[in-house]
Amino acid sequence: MAPLLTVENLRIELTTRDGVAPVIDDLSLNLNAGETLSFVGESGCGKSMTALALMGLLPEKVGRVAAGKIIFDGEDLTQASPQRLREIRGNDISMIFQEPMTSLNPVFSVGEQIAEAIRAHQNLSRKAAWDKAVELLDAVRIPNPKGRAVDYPFQMSGGQRQRAMIAMALACEPKLLIADEPTTALDVTVQAQIFDLLTDLQKQSGAAIILITHDMGAVAEMARDVIVMYAGRKAEYGPVDAIIEHPRHPYTQGLISCVPHIVSDMSEERPDLVEVPGIVPSLKDFGRDECLFASRCAHRTEQCLAERPPEKPFAGGQLADCWHAEEL
Amino acid sequence: MQFLLTTSKRVFYAIVLLVAVLVLNFSLMHLAPGDVADTISQSMGGADQELLDQIRADYGLDQPFIVQLGRYIGGVLTLDLGFSFFYNMPVTELILQRLPATLLLVLSAQLLALIVGVLLGVMSARKPNGITSHFVTFLALFGYSAPVFWTGILLLIGFSLKFQIFPVAGMQDVTIEGGFWVHAKDIFMHLMLPMTTLASIFLALYSRLSRATMMEVLGSDYVRTAKAKGLTQRQVVYKHALKNALSPVITLAGLQFSAVISGAVLVETVFSWPGLGTLAFQSIIARDTPTILGILFFSALVVIVGNLLTDMALRLVDPRLRGR
Numbered sequence: 001m002a003p004l005l006t007v008e009n010l011r012i013e014l015t016t017r018d019g020v021a022p023v024i025d026d027l028s029l030n031l032n033a034g035e036t037l038s039f040v041g042e043s044g045c046g047k048s049m050t051a052l053a054l055m056g057l058l059p060e061k062v063g064r065v066a067a068g069k070i071i072f073d074g075e076d077l078t079q080a081s082p083q084r085l086r087e088i089r090g091n092d093i094s095m096i097f098q099e100p101m102t103s104l105n106p107v108f109s110v111g112e113q114i115a116e117a118i119r120a121h122q123n124l125s126r127k128a129a130w131d132k133a134v135e136l137l138d139a140v141r142i143p144n145p146k147g148r149a150v151d152y153p154f155q156m157s158g159g160q161r162q163r164a165m166i167a168m169a170l171a172c173e174p175k176l177l178i179a180d181e182p183t184t185a186l187d188v189t190v191q192a193q194i195f196d197l198l199t200d201l202q203k204q205s206g207a208a209i210i211l212i213t214h215d216m217g218a219v220a221e222m223a224r225d226v227i228v229m230y231a232g233r234k235a236e237y238g239p240v241d242a243i244i245e246h247p248r249h250p251y252t253q254g255l256i257s258c259v260p261h262i263v264s265d266m267s268e269e270r271p272d273l274v275e276v277p278g279i280v281p282s283l284k285d286f287g288r289d290e291c292l293f294a295s296r297c298a299h300r301t302e303q304c305l306a307e308r309p310p311e312k313p314f315a316g317g318q319l320a321d322c323w324h325a326e327e328l
Numbered sequence: 329m330q331f332l333l334t335t336s337k338r339v340f341y342a343i344v345l346l347v348a349v350l351v352l353n354f355s356l357m358h359l360a361p362g363d364v365a366d367t368i369s370q371s372m373g374g375a376d377q378e379l380l381d382q383i384r385a386d387y388g389l390d391q392p393f394i395v396q397l398g399r400y401i402g403g404v405l406t407l408d409l410g411f412s413f414f415y416n417m418p419v420t421e422l423i424l425q426r427l428p429a430t431l432l433l434v435l436s437a438q439l440l441a442l443i444v445g446v447l448l449g450v451m452s453a454r455k456p457n458g459i460t461s462h463f464v465t466f467l468a469l470f471g472y473s474a475p476v477f478w479t480g481i482l483l484l485i486g487f488s489l490k491f492q493i494f495p496v497a498g499m500q501d502v503t504i505e506g507g508f509w510v511h512a513k514d515i516f517m518h519l520m521l522p523m524t525t526l527a528s529i530f531l532a533l534y535s536r537l538s539r540a541t542m543m544e545v546l547g548s549d550y551v552r553t554a555k556a557k558g559l560t561q562r563q564v565v566y567k568h569a570l571k572n573a574l575s576p577v578i579t580l581a582g583l584q585f586s587a588v589i590s591g592a593v594l595v596e597t598v599f600s601w602p603g604l605g606t607l608a609f610q611s612i613i614a615r616d617t618p619t620i621l622g623i624l625f626f627s628a629l630v631v632i633v634g635n636l637l638t639d640m641a642l643r644l645v646d647p648r649l650r651g652r
Binding site for chain 1: 548549550552553554555556557558559560563568571572645646647648
C-alpha cells in the first residue's frame with residue numbers, strides 16, 4: 001500500500017532581507033494512514049514551515065516551494081491549484097495550532113466556528129452543521145457541549161479552547177492531522193489530557209498525525225517515527241524506539257539528555273540537567289555546504305566544516321546525517 | 329437581560345450628561361455681555377431704560393441667575409426651549425423643522441464615509457503596495473487636509489456649474505410635482521454634493537484606520553486558522569478579519585460624530601442646506617440667544633444619542649464587551 005503522504009527532496013525558500021534562505025532543505029519522509037510521525041527540534045528549525053507547506057499556507061510572496069514533491073493520497077500538492085488546495089485544507093488535511101488563546105476568532109462563538117468548517121466542505125444546512133459541531137465538542141470531552149457551543153473563546157480556558165480547535169480540525173474527518181506544538185501553551189496536566197485525546201481520536205478515525213513538538217517525552221509516547229530537524233535540515237529520522245535507544249546524531253543525543261528524569265528515590269543524587277550549548281544559526285547561514293550543527297558539536301572535525309554530511313542508514317530504518325554517526 | 333441593564337445604565341448617564349451640558353451652555357451664555365433686551369432694542373433703533381426694563385421683565389431677565397436657570401431647565405424638560413424673537417416662533421418648533429434636514433445630511437455623510445472608507449481600507453490592506461493602496465493614501469491626505477468649504481465650492485463649480493448634474497443649493501425644488509419617489513429623487517440629487525463634501529474628511533480617517541487595523545488582523549493567528557479551515561479568500565477577509573477590524577473604526581466614528589455635526593454647519597452654509605447648521609449660523613449673527621441655546625442642546629442630544637448607538641454597535645460586533 002502506498003503511504004498516505006510522501007515528501008520527496010522538499011526545499012522551501014524564504015525571501016529575507018539578506019537574500020533567499022532555504023528554511024527546509026532536502027527533506028524526505030513517508031507517512032502511512034493511521035500512523036504518527038513526530039517532528040522535533042528547537043524553535044527556528046523549520047518544523048512549522050513544513051506544516052504550512054503541507055497546508056499550502058506558506059506566507060504569500062515570501063515563502064515558496066523551490067524543489068521537491070509533496071504527494072498526498074496520490075496527488076502532488078506542490079502542483080495543485082489554489083482552489084484545489086482550499087478544498088483539501090480543513091477537509092483532508094487539517095491543522096491544530098500552537099496558541100489556543102489566539103487561534104480562535106474572538107468575535108464568533110465556538111460552535112459557529114466549528115460549524116463553519118463543516119459547511120466549508122459539506123453541503124449541510126446551518127442546523128445540521130450546528131448539531132454536528134455540538135457532537136464534536138462532546139467528542140473532545142467538553143462537558144455540557146450544547147451549552148458551551150454558544151460560548152465565545154474568551155469564555156473558555158486554554159485547555160478547552162485547544163479542545164475546540166481539535167474539534168474544528170476533526171470536523172471533516174481529515175486523513176491527516178497536523179498538530180503544531182498543540183500543548184506548548186498549556187499546563188502540564190492539561191498537556192497529558194490533550195495527548196490522550198489525540199491518541200483516542202486517532203484510534204477512532206484512523207487519521208495520520210504529524211506531531212510537531214520539542215517535548216521528547218510526548219514523542220516517545222505518541223509517535224512511531226520521528227524526524228529530528230536542525231536548521232532546516234533533517235538530522236535524524238527513524239523509528240522512535242531505535243532513536244531513543246541509540247541516537248546517532250549528536251543533536252539528537254543533546255535533545256534526549258535535556259529531558260529531566262524524576263528520581264524515584266529522593267535521597268538519590270539528581271543528575272545535572274544537560275543543555276545543548278549555543279543557538280540555532282541565523283537564516284542567512286542555512287544554505288551553507290557544511291554541517292550546520294558543527295559550531296555546537298563536541299565531535300566536530302575538519303570534515304564537518306568542509307562538507308555537508310551525507311545521509312547514513314542504520315539498522316531498523318534509522319537515518320542520520322552526520323559524518324561521525326557510526327562512531328556515536 | 330444583561331444587554332437591557334447595561335443599556336439603561338448608559339441612558340441614565342446620558343441624561344445626567346445632557347443636564348450638565350444644559351447648565352454649562354446656559355451659564356456661558358449668561359456670562360457673555362449683552363442680552364436679548366439689548367438686541368431687541370437695537371433692532372427697534374434704540375430704546376430708553378424704561379423700555380429695556382420692560383423687555384427684561386417680559387423675558388424674565390430681571391430675575392436672579394439661578395431662577396432663570398431653573399426656569400430654563402424646567403422649560404427644557406417640557407420640551408419648551410423658549411421663544412425666538414428673531415424668527416418669531418417657539419425655538420422647539422423652529423429646531424424640529426430644521427432637524428430632519430441636518431440628520432439626513434449628517435447620517436448619510438457618516439454612512440457614506442464609513443462604508444466607502446472601510447471598503448477602501450480593506451482593499452488596500454490586502455495589497456499594501458498596490459495601486460488601491462497608494463490611491464487611498466493620496467485620497468486620505470487630500471480629504472483630510474482640504475478645508476471642507478473649499479471642497480464644497482470646488483464640487484459646486486465642477487458638478488453644478490461646469491457639468492450641470494446636481495442642483496446648486498437647497499434641499500428641494502419647490503416647483504417639482506409628483507409622488508413620493510419624485511420628491512425622494514429630488515432630495516437625493518440635492519443631497520449628493522453636500523453629503524460627499526462632508527464625507528470627504530471622515531472617509532479619509534476611516535480608510536486609513538481600517539487599512540491599519542485590517543493589516544494587523546490579517547496577520548493574526550485566527551485568520552490563519554480560518555484559512556486552514558479551507559474558507560475562501562472572501563470569507564476569510566470579509567467575515568473573519570473584517571468583523572475584528574471594525575471595532576476601532578466604530579469607536580472612531582462615534583468619537584467623530586460631534587465633528588461631523590460641526591462640519592455640517594460649514595457644509596450647510598456653503599450649500600444653503602436648510603438645516604440646523606444654517607440656523608445656527610444665522611442665529612449667531614442675529615444674537616438670537618434662545619435659538620443658539622436650543623441648537624446647542626439639540627447638538628448635544630444628537631452627539632449623546634450617537635455615542636449610545638456607537639456603544640450598542642460595538643457590543644454587537646464584539647462579544648467580549650457584552651458583559652460590561
